[in-house]
Amino acid sequence: MKKPEDNLKNHNLKKLEGQKIFLTGATGGIGSETAITLSHHNVQLILHGRKQKKLDKLKKQLENPEKTILLKADFSNLTSVQKISREIKEKTEKLDGLINNAGIYYRGKKTAKNGLEYTFTVNHLAPALITQELKPLLQKTKEPTIINVASEAHRGTKKLALNEVENPENGWKAYSRSKLYNITYTKKLARQNENTTYKAVHPGAVAGTRLFRNLPTPLDKITQIPKHLPMPFITKTPEAAATIINAYLDQKNPTGTYYDKFKPKKPSKTARNPMNQNKLWNYTQEKIEKTTQT
Numbered sequence: 330m331k332k333p334e335d336n337l338k339n340h341n342l343k344k345l346e347g348q349k350i351f352l353t354g355a356t357g358g359i360g361s362e363t364a365i366t367l368s369h370h371n372v373q374l375i376l377h378g379r380k381q382k383k384l385d386k387l388k389k390q391l392e393n394p395e396k397t398i399l400l401k402a403d404f405s406n407l408t409s410v411q412k413i414s415r416e417i418k419e420k421t422e423k424l425d426g427l428i429n430n431a432g433i434y435y436r437g438k439k440t441a442k443n444g445l446e447y448t449f450t451v452n453h454l455a456p457a458l459i460t461q462e463l464k465p466l467l468q469k470t471k472e473p474t475i476i477n478v479a480s481e482a483h484r485g486t487k488k489l490a491l492n493e494v495e496n497p498e499n500g501w502k503a504y505s506r507s508k509l510y511n512i513t514y515t516k517k518l519a520r521q522n523e524n525t526t527y528k529a530v531h532p533g534a535v536a537g538t539r540l541f542r543n544l545p546t547p548l549d550k551i552t553q554i555p556k557h558l559p560m561p562f563i564t565k566t567p568e569a570a571a572t573i574i575n576a577y578l579d580q581k582n583p584t585g586t587y588y589d590k591f592k593p594k595k596p597s598k599t600a601r602n603p604m605n606q607n608k609l610w611n612y613t614q615e616k617i618e619k620t621t622q623t
């Protein structure tokens with residue numbers, strides 16, 4: 330049977346050695362697996378989590394804990410997102426990579442600290458702000474790479490519908506829309522022709538993560554079952570982590586590529602439309618400017 334690391338055998342994993350990578354949502358299923366895998370390849374990690382206890386626990390599982398920087402922030406508070414981004418700029422002279430992995434599925438209606446819709450803020454505005462803040466630092470390195478962890482769930486939203494952001498019909502619509510925006514935004518950034526590579530990746534339908542913790546039981550329990558059972562259509566966390574590392578290292582496919590697990594795939598028409606990309610860009614800038622300090 331294929332092992333998760335077999336998916337990376339076409340890459341020169343030595344390239345990771347000594348790289349400095351900032352990974353968000355490192356205390357969760359896919360994120361912690363990615364952090365642990367990267368630490369085995371001597372990556373200097375800057376890891377984000379929402380809770381200090383979880384970050385401390387994760388640190389114990391890393392290969393080079395002494396080299397790791399841990400940062401805590403709730404992404405529903407953009408001031409806190411800005412604070413950790415600025416901390417990174419103060420603490421480090423270089424950054425090779427950024428992996429925007431943190432994300433949430435939230436079932437009910439909720440407003441973030443900035444007064445905007447919760448899922449939109451955590452899943453789209455926060456990574457957009459981090460990218461904006463850290464771009465100058467990343468661009469000091471030769472081949473900076475930014476990975477946005479998106480989802481095939483983006484196909485559940487047919488139109489960009491920025492006018493619906495504040496009033497999603499339900500949690501699923503809010504989640505699906507935020508993942509559509511992750512890909513649309515990646516495409517827009519890639520069109521800017523900078524010396525930076527932007528990729529988006531769907532890591533699979535992943536078993537045993539806490540993404541759907543907010544679903545009513547027993548659904549939450551059901552999403553945990555495949556961790557223990559062989560199910561061919563379900564991805565396990567080591568393989569999901571490998572999809573992210575594959576996108577990070579892959580040089581065969583250009584900036585702006587969206588991957589369904591390991592393979593490049595056309596995202597939805599809505600995400601590929603340059604007019605939508607521009608509209609989303611302007612909307613995002615407006616919301617960030619309104620809700621953060623310069």
Ligand SMILES: NC(=O)c1ccc[n+]([C@@H]2O[C@H](COP(=O)([O-])OP(=O)(O)OC[C@H]3O[C@@H](n4cnc5c(N)ncnc54)[C@H](OP(=O)(O)O)[C@@H]3O)[C@@H](O)[C@H]2O)c1
Nearest residue numbers: 354356357358359379403404431432480534535538539540
């Ligand atoms: N699981 C899947 O099947 C699947 C499929 C496609 C795409 N994805 C994407 O993969 C990424 C990782 O998801 P996962 O399945 O590993 O979920 P997870 O186990 O719930 O991990 C999510 C990570 O994001 C953090 N996070 C959640 N809300 C946050 C907030 N408000 N502020 C800051 N950090 C927050 C979590 O922190 P805590 O540990 O404190 O909760 C955790 O570190 C997400 O972007 C998700 O959309 C997942």
